[in-house]
Amino acid sequence: MTDLTSLTLAEARDRLKSRAISSLEITKAHLEAMERAKSLNAFVATTADRALRMAGASDARLAKGEGGLLEGLPIGVKDLYATKGVHTQACSHILDGFKPPYESTVTANLWREGAVMLGKLNMDEFAMGSSNETSYYGPVASPWLPPNWSRDRARAALLAGKRGLLTPGGSSGGSASAVAARLCLAATASDTGGSIRQPAAFTGIVGIKPTYGRCSRYGMVAFASSLDQAGPLARTVRDAAIMLRSMAGPDPKDSTCSPAPVPDYEAAVGRSVKGMTIGVPKEYRLEGMNSEIEALWTRGAEWLRAAGARVVDVSLPNTPYALPAYYIVAPAEASSNLARYDGVRYGLREPAGDIVELYEKTRAAGFGAEVRRRLMIGTYVISAGYYDAYYLRAQKIRTLIKRDFERAFADGVDAILTPATPSAAFGIGEKGAENPVEMYLNDVFTVTVNMAGLPGLVAPAGLSSDGLPLGLQLIGRPFDEETLFALGETIEQSAGRMRLPDAWWA
């Protein structure tokens, strides 16, 4: 009997349809895998009863030859998606006990298509982080072993604070770890500055942040409203395409959500990339860049050339300003979005004598250090006397960043190929203690895409000499996710399917 958790989402879908397997079987297999992997800390809430009920209902539909696009497939959900009656806290203490009486549009879409909910996945608090270390529920361990570590050493570390084990990246660390460890067939995630793409690169899986407005943000705990976007993490490009098709779509409850219909993204997987023009931006070649990543980038361009694409140099001159501009715009928007957490209507409430004390004590007790840092910066850069010098200036630079991409696309480029991250996954506890900016530098290749509202896909492209996964990023035209799936598949075929680690944790 095949280990059901080692199937891809597409394979599982096909076997469920042909009734070779049942949803109950594959859901149970995943719940068992989750139980064995508890110490990874990828899940913050498990919905086993609900999962079994949903699987049973799926089996009944499949038996009649009916069913949606994701019928019977067990999926994990990032903790920032409102799931009706279920733990939804964006991994923050300040939302203690919050169980929404409504469902996010993205997850409602998944359940409508018959997917099965396994539970809620760990993340950096309010999506602020690049390593899942800011979560109220503690760090997540990547299923990849640190170089030269024995399984015994890793198992011991799991139970002793996880220090030294690899981070799966962030903020969608739980989602990435769960998908890479085969605890779910795919997961929902979100991306504001790279939170889908960087974890995908760190764990050797596929992630796509679609065009801003492709998916509805209704029911997603908001971080930065002009940057946030929902997207899937999955083990293959095809799986990511299948997920995105169901996650995306028009929604009158989100005024920033595009009314455009969603294409069948799976149909784009395997499409020829012959004749496409791929841009390689010289400003992404950083001084002192990791030579293995630079070599992988070159290899990626060669693969696309071999598949019939034309590779050209492009210039995106405002690239160096994207990261600092992001760390003004995102915190500024966050300071507005997180003002609602005040102890009045939901979540944590600290004892206080008057209303201002209530706000100040609740927010001080409820927010973690990184969130507090960003809220302070965000408040400062939009405050009187500083708004023009910081926020307004950053928004103007954002226009310039977007214009760079528009110029490249107008010159005939179909997609842009870049590295995904400046390094392979690092250890838990390794970065950010001295200077918060050290952690922010992880996002250097990814934030430009959010700032410009474009779609970005990351696919695993190889291993470092240490044996850790490395990914490549493809950036596309607005609403042209199909081109990214076609190119992503070419990368995946050229690189060969990433061999994910065997379970050492149980």
Place this chain on the structure above:
Amino acid sequence: MSVDLNAVRRIAHLARIEVNDTEAPHLQAEINAILKFVEALNAVDVEGVEPMTSVIPMRLPMREDVVTDGGIAPLVLANAPLTEDGFFLVPKVIE
């Protein structure tokens, strides 16, 4: 540009987050580290550039001005720390 301790306290009050005297200097250092990082933006010529308001060109969708939702007060109050008679209860607001 950098902030002094008074600015840190002022920002904390604007953000309605309590920051005590032991935390303030550390927070000041962190904020200044970030401000130093973003100084790079001063090098850019933004003359005549419009600030980005909409990431993807889109008109704000309109709809008929009719009530399409509501009557769900118990759901709205369901997660509240303290309620009474359909109201959220808070400590005194006005002296």
